[in-house]
Amino acid sequence: MLDTSNMIPIIVVTDDNYAQHLGVMLTSLFENAAQSERVQIHVITAGLSDNNTSKLMEITGLYGANIEFLTVDPSLYSGFGVRNRMSHTAYYKLAIPELFCDRFEKCIFLDCDIIIKADIEELWNIDVSGTAVAAVKQPFFTRHDQLNIPDGSSTFNSGVMVINLRQWVESRVKERAIEFLKYNSHRIVFHDQDALNAVLNDNWIEVNPRWNQLTSFLYANHEELGWSQKQWSEVFDSPAIVHYSSTKPWYYLNDHPYKQDYYDYLIKTPWSNYIPPDQEPALQLMNKKTIVVYGTGSGGDRVHALLTERGRSISYFVDSNSVKWGQAFHEKMVCSPETLLREDQSELAIFIASYSYYTEIAKSLEGLGFRENEHFIAGFGRR
Numbered sequence: 001m002l003d004t005s006n007m008i009p010i011i012v013v014t015d016d017n018y019a020q021h022l023g024v025m026l027t028s029l030f031e032n033a034a035q036s037e038r039v040q041i042h043v044i045t046a047g048l049s050d051n052n053t054s055k056l057m058e059i060t061g062l063y064g065a066n067i068e069f070l071t072v073d074p075s076l077y078s079g080f081g082v083r084n085r086m087s088h089t090a091y092y093k094l095a096i097p098e099l100f101c102d103r104f105e106k107c108i109f110l111d112c113d114i115i116i117k118a119d120i121e122e123l124w125n126i127d128v129s130g131t132a133v134a135a136v137k138q139p140f141f142t143r144h145d146q147l148n149i150p151d152g153s154s155t156f157n158s159g160v161m162v163i164n165l166r167q168w169v170e171s172r173v174k175e176r177a178i179e180f181l182k183y184n185s186h187r188i189v190f191h192d193q194d195a196l197n198a199v200l201n202d203n204w205i206e207v208n209p210r211w212n213q214l215t216s217f218l219y220a221n222h223e224e225l226g227w228s229q230k231q232w233s234e235v236f237d238s239p240a241i242v243h244y245s246s247t248k249p250w251y252y253l254n255d256h257p258y259k260q261d262y263y264d265y266l267i268k269t270p271w272s273n274y275i276p277p278d279q280e281p282a283l284q285l286m287n288k289k290t291i292v293v294y295g296t297g298s299g300g301d302r303v304h305a306l307l308t309e310r311g312r313s314i315s316y317f318v319d320s321n322s323v324k325w326g327q328a329f330h331e332k333m334v335c336s337p338e339t340l341l342r343e344d345q346s347e348l349a350i351f352i353a354s355y356s357y358y359t360e361i362a363k364s365l366e367g368l369g370f371r372e373n374e375h376f377i378a379g380f381g382r383r
Helices: 016-032 050-062 088-100 120-124 165-170 173-187 192-199 229-237 259-266 279-286 298-309 337-342 358-367
Strands: 008-013 039-045 066-071 106-110 114-116 133-137 156-164 204-206 241-243 290-294 316-318 332-335 348-352 376-378
Touching: 008 016, 008 088, 008 120, 016 039, 016 050, 016 114, 016 259, 039 050, 039 088, 050 066, 088 106, 088 165, 088 173, 088 192, 106 120, 114 259, 120 156, 156 165, 156 192, 156 241, 165 173, 173 192, 279 348, 279 376, 290 298, 316 337, 337 358, 348 358, 358 376
Parallel strands: 008 039, 008 106, 039 066, 133 204, 290 316, 290 348, 316 332, 348 376
Antiparallel strands: 106 156, 114 241, 133 156
16 A cells, blocks of 8 residues: 555546546646645546647646546446436546555545635545545435435535545445446436445535535525525635536536636636637527527526626527416516427527526427527536
8 A cells, every 4th residue: 555645646537528627627726736746636537539638747747746547448337327418437436446445545536527726635634534435415415215315314416525445445335336327327317426325325424515616506595505604605705616517617608606717727728729619609699689598497597697698688488387388587478489480590599598408408499490509509508
């Protein structure tokens, strides 16, 4: 066993689609670390392009840190379920015990879609000697029956974890998680996170939520989260880690309050010339004569605010829920999706106000003859 007393092993998983975002995350980590040379980056991947590998090495070298790349067999995870345009890459973190148990007693796992605004050593210093994982509680969880865990049990978000590797091996976390996925893959929503919570339900400790500020925290009040007003303000105003856990800041229409932080670190990376993929179609659609928002929930509120801030006037809303048809939302009429067929397609722009149901809504619009980026777009970005 190597002496890790002076090292901070950081484990990440990625593919070429998320290499840029990993680069931004690493830059934020190093920029805020008191001793960046103590940080060791270990990248688990099924293969990265030479170009992306070189860029990531450039970043770590700039800060005097070390990076290594470990390759896993993607076929071991390809049979597990994915949703919302996620990839199977998230499951690669299940390989952590076998890859590192003989090298470290403890490590930190970090998702790529985060930025770090504090010294990572504070997270590293959390004592996990008596538990398998230290992580932030996932709010609003209700699917206990799907994970076969007791009603009312708390679950954790797997995007930021301090891991006791010895406990993971002794508890057979990988083997049990894979066994769970074999029989429950069709039921899962949060991919590896569901599997880890199913097998570690009684073997984790809670971390201060400022170390994993989830997007869902930002759209809930302190009472809904079970926090004091002071704690909510601390998490909102002074996060140590911002986790873009739903909509992503690398989309032009994204409305995350910490979106600019992503670009502040991006400019310091080899990807500094990045242009959001939805920028051009979004600008074209916002200049259409008839602007419609699909969705009248909290997402509809967000897209309404986003378009209003940009000086755009919404013609009306549509919703698949027939109960809402004929009602008013933000002083505009709510109509059925079929109403869109009456419009001149060349002057129509549809902004989908849902992250969770974007794929389903997009398919229904395509069934009506509309095309993505030409007639409709994600209203506040997507994964």
